[in-house]
Every structure is written in C-alpha cells, then in structure tokens.
Amino acid sequence: MTLLETENVSKVFGGLTALDRVAIAVEEGKIVSLIGPNGAGKTTFFNCVTGVYAPDRGRITFRARPMIGRAPHEITRQGIARTFQSIRLFAEMTALENVMVGAHAQSRAGILGALLRSGWVLEEERTLASKAFQLLEFVGLTDRAEVWARHLSYGEQRRLEIARALASDPVLLLLDEPAAGMNPRETEDLMRLIRRIREQGVTILLIEHDMKVVMGISDRVVVLNHGEKIAEGSPVEIQRDPRVIEAYLGTT
C-alpha cells in the first residue's frame, strides 16, 4: 500500500526552483532513500511533507489524506515524524524530557487537567516517562536519561533525535542525514537501528550522503538533481544509472 504520495510538487524560492514537479511514492514498510548532490532539494522536500513549507503547486497525500495546508503539529499527529540535518534538540532539557515532549502528539490530558494536576494527569505523566525511557533504551541511551541534551556527544544527540521522533508513534519516519558526522562504527550501529525501527512497523524515508548506508539498507532509492527527480529504482539499478552518475560526477 502507498503510504506517502506526492504529485507534481514544486517549490520556488525567489528565482530558484528548489523542487520541480516531484512525484514520489513511498510504500508501507519500506526503507526509501532520497539522494542527490547538495542543493538538489532533498531537505526542501522534507519541509514540504512536514508542513514547514507550503509547496507552490502539487499534491501531497499521506494515507490517502491530503496534507498540504496543515500545520506541522497536525501533520505530526497524522503520523509523520522527522529528524534534522542540523540537530535540533531542546538543548536545555534532559534526554528523557526531550523524548517526553516528542510524545506530545500522543498524550491527551487537557489544559485543565494539567493545571489542576489531577491524579489522572500524574498517571499519564508516569506512563509517558516510562514509555520515553523505553525509547531511550531502544536507541541505547538509558544511562544518559537525566543529562541535558546539549551535554550529549554528537552521536548520542543524533540517536536522541531519533528517539524523540519515534515518541510520536509515527507511521512514517523522515531521517535527514542521520549518519552525518558519524564514525564508521557509529554508522554501523545506526544502520542496525534503522532496520530495527522498520521491524517495529515504521516506514522510513531517508536523506543520506553516505552511499554505504544508502546502498546497504534501502529498498528503493530516489535521486533528485536541481529539484527534479532524475531516477528511481533499487540500489543496484541506481548505481548503474548513467543519469545518476552524470549528476554526481558531471559529464565527461
């Protein structure tokens, strides 16, 4: 089943066409990679899907529902979560609190309840904390739960971002260059983590420059160049595609 489908999505900034009629379909349960040279429009595409930007043209549907025009928090509540290329944690909150905030879309205690701190709210806070703790365990950060996010190492911050995104119980997880700045061992761990997330039933759309990661875990690869989709296929097909080689290496 197609989970996320975009048709004809275009976004222009001033005179620069960041996205040009992009059509991408992400099947449920797959790991799909979005690759392309710098400035190809990959992050802009993520921003359009998550409601940060409104595309100038085109349609985005998620689980057959139109997504364009919805606020970011509404899209998150529909089941799309993301991480960022430049890490954007809540620096002055603990790792555990970051994940608990990530679960915000899920918890339902109203304003009055939170203000009055009824027993039910306390109960919910406890459930939330234990769920957040499980997610920290899932990404291997249990011993860092009470540390401020800004005091975590780079690799730990990346994993915390993933845990926070997972806290919203997403159906689709968008990862923006999760391996950036990681050493080979951390990258291996990350690939294992991404596979484990998929095993939990979460579909993954991934922007990545590390070709070892892309070719190692993707079911499908989509290539953007200058805002246009120039190729799509299995990792093997993409590696042989002359247009892709040209986009990356230039014509000879």
Next chain:
Amino acid sequence: MLLQQIVNGLALGAVYALIALGYTMVYGVLELINFAHGEIYMIGAYLGILLLTFFTAVGLTQHHLVLSLFLVFVGAALYCAGYGLTLERVAYRPLRHANRLSPLISAIGMSIFLQNYVMLAQGSTDKVFPHLLPSEPVAVLGVPISLLQIFIILTSIFLMIGLSLFVKKTRLGKAMRATAQDKRMAGLVGIDINKVIAITFVIGSILASAAGVMVAIYYGLVNFFIGYVAGIKAFTAAVLGGIGNIPGAMAGGFILGLVESLGAGYLSSEYKDVFAFLILIVVLILRPSGLLGEKASEKV
C-alpha cells in the same frame, strides 16, 4: 528596624516577583515584552476591591473571611485570565510574524488603552476599602510582621512553587519550555504553539491578578495608574533575574523588593525608586544577561 525592613521588602518583593513572572514567561515563548502586563495586575487589584466591597455588602466577609478571600482570588484570576487571553488574541497574534517593533508598539498601545478604559469605567480617583486583616505587626520569633505580610509572602511562595512544579513536571509545562527553546521544532513534535502561547498569557495573568488582589488588600487602595509603576518595577525585576528565566524573575522580584525597602529605611524613602534602577543598571553593566540568565539576550 532591619528585620522590619526585610519583612517589608519580602512582601513587596513577592508582589514584584509574581508580576515579573508574567513578563518573563511571555518573553520566553514570544520574545516580546508585554507592556500591558502591568495593567492586568491593575485590573486584578480593581477586581479585588470591587469583589471585596460586594462581599462585604452582602455580609460574606464578616462571617466567612477565608471563603470570601478565596472567591476574590478565583474571581480576579478568571477575569484577568480572560483579559490576558484577549490581549494575546487581539494585540499580539495578528502581529506574530510582523517586524519586531510592531508588537512592541501594540503592547504599549494596549497598556494606554487599558489604563484609560479603567479610568473611564471606574473613575480617576482612588478606590478605597477598609483593611480586612489586621495590619499591625505582631512579633513572630522577635520579628515584627503583620498577618497581611505573612499572608502575602506565603501565598506568593505557594503560587511560585506551583508554577515551578507545573513547568518542570507537567506535559504542558514541558511543551512550554520546548516552545521557548525552539518554536518551530516544538510545532514539529506535535505541540500546538498557539495553545501554548495562549496558556502562557493565562498563567501570567492569573499570577498578576493574585498580586493585584493582595496589593488591594494590603493598601486598601487602587487607582487606574498603579499598573504602570508596578509594571516597570516588575519588568526591572525580570531583567535583573535574566529575562526569560523563571527562577530569575522570582529572585529578581525579591532582590528588588529588599533593595527598595532597605534603601527607603536607611537612606531616603523618596529615592527608593532610584535604588531599584541603580541596581538594574549595575547588573546590566556587569552581567547583561541578568543574574540567572544564560544566553545573552540580544532581543531586549
């Protein structure tokens, strides 16, 4: 004399701290100085006097003092929360993405509007009300302190502890801190930013209303202009503690109250405002981000 001035300073500081919290919390989530916040406090004080007068007229305060005080606090809190909510909706939300100066001017405009509106509605003369609680000091462990001062200090501390627990422990409190740190990211993790901002105004207004009611009971007197001076003082307290920082606003309020009270007692009561602002200037020169502020605030 010294202990007496310290007690006076703590009571005064508690009021400053409660109002300062509203400034600092709104600054935290919006990076906006809500200059109309002092008027919310003034409206709270008016409501305190009006409700007390009403409860006395119907004979409630004579028989059930605690109940009537409670009702006065709740009534003022609800009324001021409504004002805070409306203020945000009408004066600030439409300007959320406008140039930085526009909401500031809107804030000053709302402040002038509310002052004049209250003056027209309630008259420009002082409204007075007889003292409800004995204001003569009694000696507690050798310290001369009035029942009213104990009441003000304890109520303020109770509210501040409540606020700290709320911000630290609850889901909404975490959402508020997340919004203050990174608004766009907060939206992306599913937080409804507009709701968080509205609630921030509501909480700030409730705290200011409590301060207003207590001052009304303390002095037994209000006029339409009290929000201006108190607002400036509380804003000073917030900057002193580090604007955007909640414990900072509390500390700033108490420090300011103590400085004023000690300055008035030992040097000259006519210059007490000068001491307050002198402290502010010294802190801003030595520590521009305030006593507890971490980030240098480029936005003030």
